[in-house]
Amino acid sequence: EAQVTQNPRYLITVTGKKLTVTCSQNMNHEYMSWYRQDPGLGLRQIYYSMNVEVTDKGDVPEGYKVSRKEKRNFPLILESPSPNQTSLYFCASRELNSNQPQHFGDGTRLSIL
C-alpha cells in the first residue's frame, strides 16, 4: 500500500527542547515536502526536497531544518521549538515530473508549551 508515514502522531513538549518528526514514503518519490496547517490559514509549505541532498525553503521555513540523506526519508527538525510552532504538520510526497498528485501523511500534532 502506498503510504507516507509520520511519527510521532502527537507530541507535547517544552520550549527549547530539540525534536524531530520523521517522514517516510514507500513510493520511490523524488519530491517530498513539509506543510503546517493552522486554523484559517490552510496549509503552508515549510521546506521541500526535489531529490537526495537537495532541499530548499518553502513559505514559512523560519525555525525549522530538514535533511534528505535517503530518498524515502525526509525528517523535520525543530532545534529550539517555540510556542508559535504549535501546529498540525503534514509530510507529502509525489513524483517529480508527472501529473500525479501529492500524497499526504496523516499528520503530526505538535504542542510546544
Add this chain to the structure above:
Amino acid sequence: QQQVKQSPQSLIVQKGGISIINCAYENTAFDYFPWYQQFPGKGPALLIAIRPDVSEKKEGRFTISFNKSAKQFSLHIMDSQPGDSATYFCAASRSTGRRALTFGSGTRLQVQP
C-alpha cells in the same frame, strides 16, 4: 498575503442538496488547481483537479468549474451525502520550479441527514 482565497468558511447542506465552494487566485503562473478533502485525523486527499485549458471537469458527483479570465474556480458537490462531511481545501500550484501547493483556508462542510 493569501494567494488563494476560499469561501465560505463553513457550509451546512441538507442531504441530496448541492454544495458549492469557491476559490479565487492571484498568481497567473499557477497551472494546476486541485481540490483536497480532509477528514478528522487524516491528511488531505486529492478529490479532483483541473488544468486551465478546460473550463469544467466532472468526476462522479464532483465538478470543478474554472474561469481563467476571472481567476476563479469552484467545487460543486451534487447530491451531497453525510459521508461528504469533511473539510475541503482548494489549492493551486505551478508545474515547474518549487511546485508547492498554495492552499485556500478551507471550508468545513456538514451534510445533514
